[in-house]
Amino acid sequence: MLHLIQKLFEKRVSQFVSDNRTHKVFFPKADNKQGTLAKRSAEIVKIKAFGRIIEIDKEDEFQTVKYQAHYQYLIKQKGLLYMEEEIEERLAKFYKEALVMDEEINPYAPHETYHTPAEFLVEDLDERLSFQYNRLKAVQYAERWWNSYNPAYNKFENDCTNFISQCLHSGGAPMRGYPNRGAGWWLQKSNYSYSWAVAHSLKGYLANSKIGLRAREVSSPEQLLLGDIICYDFEGDGRFNHNTIVTGKDANGMPLVNAHTYNSRMRYWAYEDSSAYTPNIKYRFFSIID
Structure with a gap:
């Protein structure tokens, strides 16, 4: 089985840098990646x-393999070189060692697995929390843990917002609101506010918070600074299901981001090469008030 996955990887890698457009029938992701880079005057x-097999299921002459793929892209854009990294989980099926299916497992479910409140509670404006947001520390944390999990924190199946909250807290953002899960932004052992771990709730918190961790919504991604946050509504249905943190800028001054769930580093902010992307996608751009 290992040799079959190895052959699959060798064929796939060649297509990311190939000019042969017929490869899109085999691996559309490569064609999509090249297209989105070309729009930015960039190229791989x-x-x-690298691959890692997670599990193998055998039934008669069929073999189903769930595996993890780790890509490292060296990208050149107007003289700038930078490394983008991306992790994805995929499912491949073989029949008599012949590949019959290979597809990405979309981690961004259209609904959260956690219950979210219908609306945020009125905040206690008598509470006063001030802090200086350390953007460098937030970015350093995002770089350190983009592809692993800090044992000091809980890990979630959909971990994107938990990771962003950790980055913000590492930058000095103060927790508040415990023990009310529908108010504030906090983590206490295995208990947490919805805004700490649920994508849609963090978006709502950043849009509404008046004390402690606060943010200002801006109209375009180029206005964001390192350590700022982007929220994603992939389906455009009003329910936000992903968050990222800005960790760099490309040659055009546009954000590059780190994220969890499908762990990624220095990824272009728009996520147009993601399997979760739809033409209806909506973004919200939040600059942390420091």
Whole structure:
């Protein structure tokens, strides 16, 4: 089985840097990636890919393999070179060692697995919390833990917002609101506010908070600074299901982001190469008030 996955990777990697457009029938992601980069006057000049088998299921002459793919793209854009990294989980099926299906498992479910309140509670404006947001520390944390999990925190199946909250807290953002899960932003052992771990709730918190951790919504991504937050509504249905943190800028001054769930580093902010992307996608851009 290992040799079949290895062959799959070798064929896939060659297509990310190939000019042969017929490869899109086999691996549309490569064609999509090249297209989105071309719109930014960027290109992949080198790619490495690593695989790890998670589980194998055998039934007669069929084999189903769930595996993790780790891509490293060296991207060149107007003289700037930077490394983008991306992790994804995929499902491949073989029949008599012939590949019959290979697809990404979309981690961004259209609904959250946690219950969210219908609306946020009125905040106690008598409470006063001030802090200086350390953007460098927030970004350093995002770089340190983008592809692993800090044992000091809980890990969630959909971990994107939990990771962003950790980055914000590392930057000095104060927790508040415990023990009310529908108010504030906090984590206490295995208990947490909805805004700490649920994508839609963090978006709502950043839009409404008047004390402690606060943010200002801006109209375009180029206005964001390192350590700022982007929220994603992939389906455009009003329910936000992903969050990222700005950790760099490309040659055009546009954000590059780190994220969890499908762990990624220095990824272009728009997520147009994601399997979760739809033409109805909506974004919210939040600059942390420091």
